[in-house]
Amino acid sequence: MDINMFMQHFINALGLGSLYGLIAIGYTMVYGILRLINFAHGDIFMLGAYFVFFATVQFKLPWMLGVAIAIIGTTLCGLLVDRIAYRPLRSAPRISALISAIGVSFFIENIAVVIFSGMPRPVVQPPLLMEAFSISGIRLVPLALMVPAISFMIVTALLWMIYRTKSGLAMRSISFDIETTRLMGVSVDRIIALTFAIGSALAAVAGIMWALRYPRVEPFMGIMPGFKAFIAAVFGGIGSIPGAMLGGLSLGFVEIMSVAFFPKLSGYRDAFAFLLLVVILLVKPTGLMGEKLEDKI
Amino acid sequence: MSGLNSGDKKLRNNALTIFSAAALAVCLWLAPTFIDAYKVRIINLIAINAILGLSLNLIYGMGGMFSLGHSGFMAIGAYVSAILIITPDQKQLMWILDPISPWVMNLQAPFLLSLIAAGVAAAFFGVLISIPVLRLGGDYLGIATLGFSEIIRILITNLTPITNGPLGLKGIPPHASLLMSYGCLAVMLLCVTRLMRSNFGNVVRAVRDDEVAAKTMGIDTFRIRVLVFTLGCFGGGVGGALMGNLITTIDPKMFMITQTYSLLMIVVVGGLGSMTGSVVGAILITTMLEWLRFVENPITIGSLNIPGIPGMRMVIFSVLLIAVIIFRREGIMGMREFSWGWLLRDAKKGGAK
Amino acid sequence: MSNENDFALRLDGVTIQFGGLVAVNDLTMNVPRKGIIGLIGPNGAGKTSAFNVITGFYKPNKGYVEFRGRDGAVSRITGLPPHRVCQAGLARTFQNIRLFGSETAIQNVMIGSYVRQRGRWWMNLVPFTFPGASREEEEIRANALALLERLGLGAYAETPASSLPYGAQRRLEIARALATKPEFLLLDEPAAGMNPQESAELLKFIRSLRDEFDLSILLIEHDMKVVMGVCEYIWVLDQGTLIADGSPEDIRMNPKVVEAYLGKEAAHA
Numbered sequence: 028m029d030i031n032m033f034m035q036h037f038i039n040a041l042g043l044g045s046l047y048g049l050i051a052i053g054y055t056m057v058y059g060i061l062r063l064i065n066f067a068h069g070d071i072f073m074l075g076a077y078f079v080f081f082a083t084v085q086f087k088l089p090w091m092l093g094v095a096i097a098i099i100g101t102t103l104c105g106l107l108v109d110r111i112a113y114r115p116l117r118s119a120p121r122i123s124a125l126i127s128a129i130g131v132s133f134f135i136e137n138i139a140v141v142i143f144s145g146m147p148r149p150v151v152q153p154p155l156l157m158e159a160f161s162i163s164g165i166r167l168v169p170l171a172l173m174v175p176a177i178s179f180m181i182v183t184a185l186l187w188m189i190y191r192t193k194s195g196l197a198m199r200s201i202s203f204d205i206e207t208t209r210l211m212g213v214s215v216d217r218i219i220a221l222t223f224a225i226g227s228a229l230a231a232v233a234g235i236m237w238a239l240r241y242p243r244v245e246p247f248m249g250i251m252p253g254f255k256a257f258i259a260a261v262f263g264g265i266g267s268i269p270g271a272m273l274g275g276l277s278l279g280f281v282e283i284m285s286v287a288f289f290p291k292l293s294g295y296r297d298a299f300a301f302l303l304l305v306v307i308l309l310v311k312p313t314g315l316m317g318e319k320l321e322d323k324i
Numbered sequence: 325m326s327g328l329n330s331g332d333k334k335l336r337n338n339a340l341t342i343f344s345a346a347a348l349a350v351c352l353w354l355a356p357t358f359i360d361a362y363k364v365r366i367i368n369l370i371a372i373n374a375i376l377g378l379s380l381n382l383i384y385g386m387g388g389m390f391s392l393g394h395s396g397f398m399a400i401g402a403y404v405s406a407i408l409i410i411t412p413d414q415k416q417l418m419w420i421l422d423p424i425s426p427w428v429m430n431l432q433a434p435f436l437l438s439l440i441a442a443g444v445a446a447a448f449f450g451v452l453i454s455i456p457v458l459r460l461g462g463d464y465l466g467i468a469t470l471g472f473s474e475i476i477r478i479l480i481t482n483l484t485p486i487t488n489g490p491l492g493l494k495g496i497p498p499h500a501s502l503l504m505s506y507g508c509l510a511v512m513l514l515c516v517t518r519l520m521r522s523n524f525g526n527v528v529r530a531v532r533d534d535e536v537a538a539k540t541m542g543i544d545t546f547r548i549r550v551l552v553f554t555l556g557c558f559g560g561g562v563g564g565a566l567m568g569n570l571i572t573t574i575d576p577k578m579f580m581i582t583q584t585y586s587l588l589m590i591v592v593v594g595g596l597g598s599m600t601g602s603v604v605g606a607i608l609i610t611t612m613l614e615w616l617r618f619v620e621n622p623i624t625i626g627s628l629n630i631p632g633i634p635g636m637r638m639v640i641f642s643v644l645l646i647a648v649i650i651f652r653r654e655g656i657m658g659m660r661e662f663s664w665g666w667l668l669r670d671a672k673k674g675g676a677k
Numbered sequence: 678m679s680n681e682n683d684f685a686l687r688l689d690g691v692t693i694q695f696g697g698l699v700a701v702n703d704l705t706m707n708v709p710r711k712g713i714i715g716l717i718g719p720n721g722a723g724k725t726s727a728f729n730v731i732t733g734f735y736k737p738n739k740g741y742v743e744f745r746g747r748d749g750a751v752s753r754i755t756g757l758p759p760h761r762v763c764q765a766g767l768a769r770t771f772q773n774i775r776l777f778g779s780e781t782a783i784q785n786v787m788i789g790s791y792v793r794q795r796g797r798w799w800m801n802l803v804p805f806t807f808p809g810a811s812r813e814e815e816e817i818r819a820n821a822l823a824l825l826e827r828l829g830l831g832a833y834a835e836t837p838a839s840s841l842p843y844g845a846q847r848r849l850e851i852a853r854a855l856a857t858k859p860e861f862l863l864l865d866e867p868a869a870g871m872n873p874q875e876s877a878e879l880l881k882f883i884r885s886l887r888d889e890f891d892l893s894i895l896l897i898e899h900d901m902k903v904v905m906g907v908c909e910y911i912w913v914l915d916q917g918t919l920i921a922d923g924s925p926e927d928i929r930m931n932p933k934v935v936e937a938y939l940g941k942e943a944a945h946a
Contacts, residue, residue, distance in 0.1 A: 127649045134642035140635030294482040301471030524798040530777045530788045537775040542763030542792030
């Protein structure tokens with residue numbers, strides 16, 4: 028493989044990895060606070076892609092407006108999911124919320140089939156993002172660079188929010204002890220809703236960029252990226268935002284590079300993520316950057 | 325129940341059980357002559373779903389291990405059984421993408437043996453998977469088992485010389501008659517009941533309820549978990565094999581996560597940890613899923629034409645799942661079990677009113 | 678202790694650290710055969726941590742624990758997982774009762790006897806195949822019932838453990854521990870939450886247990902009446918370190934102990 032090919036793959040992996048990372052952040056934040064695997068998160072991501080598709084392709088709105096609508100719409104959906112399906116189960120056994128999450132995921136996928144139809148639909152890419160240019164012989168499109176750049180900007184902003192603002196402090200304290208935080212006068216439900224909102228907004232951004240990169244949308248497009256992003260979150264250390272990004276990037280690189288170097292394995296591409304999950308759980312169950320959660324005896 | 329001592333009661337209950345089992349067997353034997361084939365198939369599917377639900381309940385409800393990998397074990401069972409009972413000539417014709425590997429072609433076994441092989445194969449993978457994965461707690465376990473079932477599906481899709489890849493297997497001999505499916509269900513119910521009523525059953529529930537306390541009681545909780553998980557996988561394999569024999573074709577797409585979700589629904593609706601619940605859940609969910617097909621078919625009422633809505637069936641299904649978990653978490657049966665004493669006492673009360 | 682070689686349990690230089698915090702520091706103590714020994718100390722002194730080391734839930738950073746069975750064989754139990762420790766003959770109760778709440782009282786006790794059960798799980802799958810295993814199951818049930826009756830819980834046999842009165846739950850936990858046929862019993866605050874009359878009964882009960890089941894007993898207790906009333910020898914921990922040991926009278930007089938419990942002023946007053 029020559030250096031050009033390698034750089035192409037490298038950029039590809041960076042793009043895919045940062046998308047996984049963005050979705051993974053939503054998983055990791057919710058899990059960090061509620062100890063809940065939000066199974067519906069991948070489907071929230073799908074909704075983001077659909078919203079931008081309808082806004083720009085069906086209703087021919089300008090791109091910036093479409094993106095704004097998609098982010099707001101997806102965030103509202105995320106909040107709705109928390110309100111209807113998770114909040115009534117806060118005091119229930121954790122597994123109940125998990126089953127509810129599975130139900131929600133199933134619901135969103137199928138309601139999407141009902142409303143949007145099960146057919147995949149092509150997304151028209153804005154020509155501006157697709158004009159190829161080359162840097163020292165490596166052909167690139169602006170989109171390929173935009174995806175990781177936006178992702179890293181978002182992660183930085185999010186980290187600032189979590190470590191420098193009051194809401195961020197409340198989030199961190201809920202993840203330690205939800206009951207004590209409630210006693211401190213923090214409106215726990217509001218902070219949890221905020222967490223879902225942030226997670227959903229990031230999923231929307233990821234969904235939009237996913238729709239642009241692989242230009243089509245379909246109701247089940249969220250399942251696989253969702254699972255993989257969750258795995259990325261576990262790999263990076265669940266609860267840790269930089270960990271989620273790191274996990275996403277690692278997964279992106281494993282997937283792209285293994286297929287690039289061993290084309291014969293392309294049929295098994297989706298299996299790598301799960302294999303990675305099993306390996307990390309065996310070797311270091313807390314993930315790369317996670318902290319240990321211990322049960323009290 | 326006054327007037328009867330416990331020994332008499334036991335005798336009465338056993339007699340009632342044997343009598344009703346025989347009555348059910350006669351009904352099932354006669355059913356195909358009186359009921360149309362579609363309904364017979366649904367009745368059959370109920371038994372298979374009950375077997376699958378029961379095996380998942382063993383893992384999840386009784387063992388307390390949240391597994392989302394059941395469709396993977398079903399797939400293993402279905403493929404093993406199908407490969408064993410399809411004749412070499414048929415196989416020769418079926419493999420068109422890649423040549424079939426010779427030992428797969430020549431492997432042959434009678435149906436009942438293939439069922440056991442299906443269970444054993446699934447159980448083998450169950451052990452293999454559970455040893456690393458059961459070291460994890462709660463929800464990680466769910467996602468890891470889900471991962472494994474995906475890996476199994478991907479392997480089946482890609483290992484064309486053994487599995488015929490995405491094309492699947494067709495023309496599986498339809499051995500899963502009503503009596504066969506219900507016979508398997510009866511054997512399974514008997515075994516699980518005996519197991520859960522023995523002291524081992526107490527221990528399984530103890531491990532589920534408080535692992536630390538169970539360890540203190542000298543119980544090797546990890547071994548118990550692996551064992552229960554493996555037993556559940558065995559049931560999943562047998563159920564998958566029966567399913568393949570009923571439908572007569574299998575392909576990797578049949579064993580997606582959706583399949584596990586419907587089993588989860590059966591277990592949750594019926595009541596986690598209740599064997600009766602799994603059977604009741606299987607009856608309800610199977611009939612409901614069939615009945616809901618009408619919303620996806622176009623309906624004509626007089627001159628009014630309602631087009632079918634694809635996807636609606638699963639929408640209703642998922643709403644129901646969420647509603648059950650929010651409003652009636654314990655399902656229909658909770659952790660209770662059916663017993664003759666309960667039925668008769670109730671009937672008496674009802675009669676006295 | 679006077680007779681160093683007649684121990685049932687011995688801790689030698691046991692140290693446990695959680696990160697920077699030293700929960701137990703270089704603890705060396707022993708429990709004689711058929712003794713009733715108290716381990717006391719203020720909150721956070723490391724008593725339960727010591728229990729968790731003995732029963733295999735924590736691995737000590739330094740030191741070891743030795744156990745001598747009735748047959749006189751000495752085995753090192755440090756590093757064994759909890760279930761192996763129980764198999765070796767040590768049983769325990771918990772400070773915050775840990776019964777199997779949805780199981781009935783008799784089922785709780787039967788679970789305790791599983792560790793000594795010889796029949797395997799598959800022997801009961803099909804009726805009438807292994808008469809020996811079925812008979813054993815019946816024996817286990819009968820023994821469990823006898824044990825419940827011995828502890829005054831006969832009436833509760835078929836009641837779910839979680840709906841038993843508090844005192845009965847404490848006794849059920851002891852019954853469950855006894856069902857594992859232990860040689861050594863560790864009781865973590867057995868009198869917690871009991872009124873004076875109940876704890877007085879508990880005193881008698883613990884002594885009779887020792888004699889009837891030929892046990893050595895180590896107990897953690899806050900209730901000084903219970904400790905002084907039942908223990909033949911007492912070890913006092915404070916902030917992870919052993920500060921005193923001796924007969925109940927010695928401990929009562931020991932200024933260090935008073936200081937640890939009540940603070941400096943009280944000790945000098």
